[in-house]
Amino acid sequence: MIKRFPLLLMIAVLLVSFMIQPRDISAAEVDIPAESAILVDAETGKVLFAKNADIALPPASMTKMMSEYLVMEAIEEGKITPETTTQVSDYAYEISANPEYSGIGLTQGKDYTVRELYESMAIISDNGATIALAELVAGSEGEFVKLMNQKAEEMGLPDYKFVNSTGLDNAHLGGNHPEGTDPDGVNLLSARSSALLAYHLINDYPQALEVSSQLDINFEGHYDVNLNWMLPHEGDNFRDFYYEGIDGLKTGFTELAGNTFTGTAERNGKRLISVVMRTDSKEARFEQTATLMDYGFNQFQTKELFPAGYQVEDQQTLPVTKGKEDEVAISISEGFTLPIKAGDEELYHIEYEINKDRLNEDGEIIAPVKQGEVIGKATLVYDGEADYGYITPGNNSVDLVAETGVEKANWFMLTLGAIGDFFANIFTTAVDWVKGLFS
Structure with missing residues (x-):
C-alpha cells in the first residue's frame, strides 16, 4: 500500500479535478426568475445571456447611474470639482428627510462638497444628495432631466425615459416633480439599456468603481453600509452574498419596480456587467446576479478568432x-x-x-x-x-x-486599353450578328 500510495493519490487528484470542472451549460439552462435580465462582457460589449432584455421597466435607483455619469462629466469638463460646495434646497431636504426613502438626512444651510454628495448617492442611494447634485450641475432637476435624456440618446440607449434624477416615482415627490415631466411619470429602462448605461459609466469613468466598491460611509454622524451585499462586508448578514471580484454597481427598489440590481465584477482581467429587474426580494437580486456571473466566468473564454x-x-x-x-x-x-x-x-x-x-x-x-x-x-x-x-x-x-x-495606369496604357476594348466590342458584335444569321 505504501508503494501504491503515490499512484492512488494521483488518481484521486485527477478524479477531483474532473469533478470540479464547470459543466458546459446552455443559456437555456441558466435559471433567472427575474422578469428581465442580461449579461454582458464589459470589454467587447458582447451579450452572453438575455431574458426579456428589451422590455422597458422602472429601474428604481439604477436611474442614479445616469446621474453619476453626468456628475462625472461635469467634473471632467471643469464645470465643477469634487471639492465644489453647495447647499441643499427645500425640495432636496424634504426628500432626504423622508424615512421611507433611501438616505441619511441632509442638513439645510450647510455646505456639502460634490464628493460627499456623490458618495452618498452612489453608496447608500441618497435621494436628497442626488437632487442636490442635479440642481448644482444643471440649475434645476428639470434641466438635469433634459440632460439625462440627451445623454441617453447620445449613448444609443434603445429603451429609456427619464423623468427625475433619483428613480423615485414622480407621484411620490410631494408635488415637486421636475418641470416639464408628468406628475405621475416614472423612469423607464430596459435591461439592455441599463447594461449599456453601466458599460459607458465604467468605461468612460472607471473611477466610479472606486466609490461603488466602498463598503460603508460615515457621513453626518451616521454610519451606513453599502447597499450592495455582494461586496466583502463583515458579519453573518452579508456572508452568504459575497461574490469574488464584485465592485459595483447600483441597486434599486420601489414598489412598482421591485428589486433591481446592475452588478459588475472582474476576475483575471475579465469584467462582466449584469442586470436583473423585478426580482422578488433583495436576496433574490443578488442570488440571480451570482448565477449570471458564474455562467459568464465559467463558461466563456476570450479568444482571438481572426x-x-x-x-x-x-x-x-x-x-x-x-x-x-x-x-x-x-x-x-x-x-x-x-x-x-x-x-x-x-x-x-x-x-x-x-x-x-x-x-x-x-x-x-x-x-x-x-x-x-x-x-x-x-x-x-x-x-x-x-x-x-x-x-x-x-x-x-x-x-x-x-x-x-x-x-x-498612365494615359498611354489607358488609351491602348480603350482601343483594345473598342475592337473587342466590334468583334463580339460581329460574331453575334453572324450567329444571328444562322439561328
Missing part, C-alpha cells in the same frame, strides 16, 4: 480597373476577439460588404487605390443556434482595407 490581416478564403483580392495592376489584396484591419464558449470556434465566419461607391458596374475597384484604404467592412457572423449580439451596434464589424496600393 487576427488583423486575415483574408477570407477565395476572397483575398478584388479586381482593379484603370490600374497598373489587375487586382489588389484585401484583409481585415483589426482582429476579432470576443468571449466564446468552448467548442464554438468553428461556428463563426466573416462576411464582406464592399463600398459600392468604389466599384464600377462590373464590380471592379477603380484605381488609384491607396495602401490601407478602407474599401468596405467585414462582419463577424455566428452560425450557432442563439446569438444575443452586442450591447452596442457595430461591435461585430471592422474595416476591410487594401493591403497594397495600386497606381492609376
Whole structure:
C-alpha cells in the first residue's frame, strides 16, 4: 500500500479535478426568475445571456447611474470639482428627510462638497444628495432631466425615459416633480439599456468603481453600509452574498419596480456587467446576479478568432480597373476577439460588404487605390443556434482595407486599353450578328 500510495493519490487528484470542472451549460439552462435580465462582457460589449432584455421597466435607483455619469462629466469638463460646495434646497431636504426613502438626512444651510454628495448617492442611494447634485450641475432637476435624456440618446440607449434624477416615482415627490415631466411619470429602462448605461459609466469613468466598491460611509454622524451585499462586508448578514471580484454597481427598489440590481465584477482581467429587474426580494437580486456571473466566468473564454490581416478564403483580392495592376489584396484591419464558449470556434465566419461607391458596374475597384484604404467592412457572423449580439451596434464589424496600393495606369496604357476594348466590342458584335444569321 505504501508503494501504491503515490499512484492512488494521483488518481484521486485527477478524479477531483474532473469533478470540479464547470459543466458546459446552455443559456437555456441558466435559471433567472427575474422578469428581465442580461449579461454582458464589459470589454467587447458582447451579450452572453438575455431574458426579456428589451422590455422597458422602472429601474428604481439604477436611474442614479445616469446621474453619476453626468456628475462625472461635469467634473471632467471643469464645470465643477469634487471639492465644489453647495447647499441643499427645500425640495432636496424634504426628500432626504423622508424615512421611507433611501438616505441619511441632509442638513439645510450647510455646505456639502460634490464628493460627499456623490458618495452618498452612489453608496447608500441618497435621494436628497442626488437632487442636490442635479440642481448644482444643471440649475434645476428639470434641466438635469433634459440632460439625462440627451445623454441617453447620445449613448444609443434603445429603451429609456427619464423623468427625475433619483428613480423615485414622480407621484411620490410631494408635488415637486421636475418641470416639464408628468406628475405621475416614472423612469423607464430596459435591461439592455441599463447594461449599456453601466458599460459607458465604467468605461468612460472607471473611477466610479472606486466609490461603488466602498463598503460603508460615515457621513453626518451616521454610519451606513453599502447597499450592495455582494461586496466583502463583515458579519453573518452579508456572508452568504459575497461574490469574488464584485465592485459595483447600483441597486434599486420601489414598489412598482421591485428589486433591481446592475452588478459588475472582474476576475483575471475579465469584467462582466449584469442586470436583473423585478426580482422578488433583495436576496433574490443578488442570488440571480451570482448565477449570471458564474455562467459568464465559467463558461466563456476570450479568444482571438481572426487576427488583423486575415483574408477570407477565395476572397483575398478584388479586381482593379484603370490600374497598373489587375487586382489588389484585401484583409481585415483589426482582429476579432470576443468571449466564446468552448467548442464554438468553428461556428463563426466573416462576411464582406464592399463600398459600392468604389466599384464600377462590373464590380471592379477603380484605381488609384491607396495602401490601407478602407474599401468596405467585414462582419463577424455566428452560425450557432442563439446569438444575443452586442450591447452596442457595430461591435461585430471592422474595416476591410487594401493591403497594397495600386497606381492609376498612365494615359498611354489607358488609351491602348480603350482601343483594345473598342475592337473587342466590334468583334463580339460581329460574331453575334453572324450567329444571328444562322439561328
